[in-house]
Amino acid sequence: GAVVSQHPSWVICKSGTSVKIECRSLDFQATTMFWYRQFPKQSLMLMATSNEGSKATYEQGVEKDKFLINHASLTLSTLTVTSAHPEDSSFYICSAEILAGGTEAFFGQGTRLTVV
């Protein structure tokens, strides 16, 4: 299957600082990428849909100015958590879709963010 690489896999940062998470599709071009957040024992919650060359579409309740998304190329999307606070600590996961006789979505390995 297609490979989506997410980096870093874990990060610890101080409260008030910003953290950038990268999501790359390694062997295919992804016009659309998705960013999710997953809290322990909860389902994945879609944060935003990222389209190459245009502004991201954010889900209700997700702060656009806090979670900056940039989809600069067909293989790279970034999520920047600005002015991070402890409540932002979570598991962030990206995914990318390809159309191969149907829609298949492939996920990155996730980023564990801990804000101290």
Place this chain on the structure above:
Amino acid sequence: EDQVTQSPEALRLQEGESSSLNCSYTVSGLRGLFWYRQDPGKGPEFLFTLYSAGEEKEKERLKATLTKKESFLHITAPKPEDSATYLCAVQAMASGGYQKVTFGIGTKLQVIP
């Protein structure tokens, strides 16, 4: 609002004991239903996409089926390596013209040797 309910939340099986996981959904304009496997601390791994009622897909010991209201993931003669959390998700068209994916909370499967 789109809803996805998975049951049971947790399932413990003996190796070789077949069973089914359920995913019930309420969505306007279903575009696709996905099944994923997620191991602890990792991103979901794609298993299947189903598009219309009556569709079935198989992969090794797994078989996914779809009706207008629910999907089942059948596990035949499971092995310990099948232990994982199985996630169901539905894709539908949201207001604004983009496609939104809603996940269930998952079923945590444990297969005992």
